[in-house]
Amino acid sequence: MRLHEYYFGNIIKGGKAIDKNTNFYTKIVDDFESYENWEKDFRAVGSMRGIGWVVLYYDGKADQLFNAWINEHDVGHLSGAIPMLVMDVFEHAFMIDYGLKRADYIEAFFKAIDWTIDPDTDKWIFKWMRMKKEAG
Numbered sequence: 001m002r003l004h005e006y007y008f009g010n011i012i013k014g015g016k017a018i019d020k021n022t023n024f025y026t027k028i029v030d031d032f033e034s035y036e037n038w039e040k041d042f043r044a045v046g047s048m049r050g051i052g053w054v055v056l057y058y059d060g061k062a063d064q065l066f067n068a069w070i071n072e073h074d075v076g077h078l079s080g081a082i083p084m085l086v087m088d089v090f091e092h093a094f095m096i097d098y099g100l101k102r103a104d105y106i107e108a109f110f111k112a113i114d115w116t117i118d119p120d121t122d123k124w125i126f127k128w129m130r131m132k133k134e135a136g
C-alpha cells in the first residue's frame with residue numbers, strides 16, 4: 001500500500017520539471033554522471049521482464065542514489081534505503097491504457113513526474129553530501 005501512496009504522490013497531471021538548483025538534482029548528476037544517465041537507467045530497470053516496481057532509492061549510510069527493481073510491496077526492500085521516486089510496473093498500472101506497450105507507459109510516467117522537492121529533504125541530502133566531502 002505504501003508504494004502506491006509514493007507512486008501517486010510522485011506524479012501529477014502535466015508533470016513538474018526537476019529544479020536544477022536543488023541538492024537532489026546535483027546528487028543525481030553526481031551519482032549517475034548525468035541526469036540523462038539516471039533516466040536511461042531508471043527506464044531500463046522498468047523495462048525488465050516481469051512485474052513489480054522501480055524505485056530510485058537514497059541510501060544515506062553509503063550516501064548513494066540507485067535504481068532498483070522490487071517485486072512485491074513486502075519483499076526485497078533495501079534496509080535503510082529511502083524511496084525517492086517510485087514507478088508501478090504491475091500490469092494493472094498500464095494494461096488498460098497501453099496494452100503491452102510498456103515503453104509508452106514509461107514515457108507517460110516520465111511526463112507526469114512531479115519533481116517537487118521538499119525543502120527539508122533537499123537540505124537533508126545536502127547535509128549528507130557535505131559530511132561526505134568533509135570526511136574526504
Ligand SMILES: [Fe+2]
Nearest residue numbers: 088090092093
Ligand atoms: Fe499498482
